[in-house]
Amino acid sequence: MKVNGTHYRSLWWDADKDALQIIDQRWLPHEFRVLQVNSLKDFADAIVEMRVRGAPLIGVTAAYGMAHAMRLDPSDAAMDQAWEYLDATRPTAINLRWALNRSRNILRGVTPKDRASVALKLAHDLADEDVEINRKIGIHGLELIRKISNSKPSGEPVRLLTHCNAGWLATVDWGTATSPMYHAHDAEIPIHVWVDETRPRNQGALTAWELGSHGISHSYITDNAGGHLMQHGQVDLVITGTDRTTRRGDVCNKIGTYLKALAAQDNNIPFYVALPSPTIDWSVDDGVAEIPIEERSGVEITHVQGKMADGSLGTTQVTPDGTLGGNPAFDVTPNRLVTGLITERGVCDASTEGLSTLFPDLVNAP
Numbered sequence: 001m002k003v004n005g006t007h008y009r010s011l012w013w014d015a016d017k018d019a020l021q022i023i024d025q026r027w028l029p030h031e032f033r034v035l036q037v038n039s040l041k042d043f044a045d046a047i048v049e050m051r052v053r054g055a056p057l058i059g060v061t062a063a064y065g066m067a068h069a070m071r072l073d074p075s076d077a078a079m080d081q082a083w084e085y086l087d088a089t090r091p092t093a094i095n096l097r098w099a100l101n102r103s104r105n106i107l108r109g110v111t112p113k114d115r116a117s118v119a120l121k122l123a124h125d126l127a128d129e130d131v132e133i134n135r136k137i138g139i140h141g142l143e144l145i146r147k148i149s150n151s152k153p154s155g156e157p158v159r160l161l162t163h164c165n166a167g168w169l170a171t172v173d174w175g176t177a178t179s180p181m182y183h184a185h186d187a188e189i190p191i192h193v194w195v196d197e198t199r200p201r202n203q204g205a206l207t208a209w210e211l212g213s214h215g216i217s218h219s220y221i222t223d224n225a226g227g228h229l230m231q232h233g234q235v236d237l238v239i240t241g242t243d244r245t246t247r248r249g250d251v252c253n254k255i256g257t258y259l260k261a262l263a264a265q266d267n268n269i270p271f272y273v274a275l276p277s278p279t280i281d282w283s284v285d286d287g288v289a290e291i292p293i294e295e296r297s298g299v300e301i302t303h304v305q306g307k308m309a310d311g312s313l314g315t316t317q318v319t320p321d322g323t324l325g326g327n328p329a330f331d332v333t334p335n336r337l338v339t340g341l342i343t344e345r346g347v348c349d350a351s352t353e354g355l356s357t358l359f360p361d362l363v364n365a366p
């Protein structure tokens, strides 16, 4: 999307430098820094340290990591080592393993001398595929927003609430949850977005940066304010992203999503999840029982990063010395709390039947 009038993807291949460039999201929203990825360790660190983040973007980054590994050593052993190394970076977003499997399954059928070029082409294709999937999610989600807008007095905004950043920064472009918002804004449908801060890493600030750059009205709110806003008729629709959705429609997403879904149901507010098909884990039914939840460092809880009074970026300790932080990074919203899933092929119920109807070609795919 646009940054000060210039279009960017969240990562891109620089042919002149023959290397992947990423937006280093650790410095946003205060500084826009581009980083070149030069080694396989750089790829892994970028994912672990959340320089790149968001399920789709993690997957595409890993695909470029496999291509880098094949340049160094295209042997079967090196391919498997790279797969293991990149797969171990973050456990929850299924797109990581999906992309690694897409790459390795193709490369196994390719002679080693051709693996580097084939792997790089696949990474480019996955990046382009992600952009198109998210664009289509936007088109389908737009109709949900339009329907609500048409039920309001002319000019009255549709009030959306979103959690974390499922924006273009979490994908290659458009975002998932934000794509319907961008499409609605571009269709001149008035919207206002309540943006959850999303402790502990405050990815909501990334969403605020994105929406502000696109001229979309928004308010940055505490994670605990959403229920109150819903009780007082201030929210028309909730749209979030997902890091892994099971075949029956249980949704794993950033910690706190489940609580928003509970509040939405209690207030009869539609709760939709923007779901690109690579984020569906067809091998899992019960999300609460089966999806591995990443436990990140407690320092992300006890300390906060931001812009200091002198304009420099820094980190400050919030808790007493010695206090340990507990930091599960995701939770699972059972399908019974999900109104619908907005996919690139349309909107469906959060159910096995809903997903298998839209994706009959994928439901039993190996």
Ligand SMILES: CSC[C@H]1O[C@H](OP(=O)(O)O)[C@H](O)[C@@H]1O
Binding pocket: 053, 054, 055, 056, 163, 164, 165, 166, 167, 170, 171, 175, 176, 177, 203, 240, 241, 242, 243, 253, 254, 255, 329
């Ligand atoms: C479009 S997927 C976005 C998804 O990923 C985020 O997690 P993280 O920032 O830890 O990578 C969050 O769960 C978003 O909803």
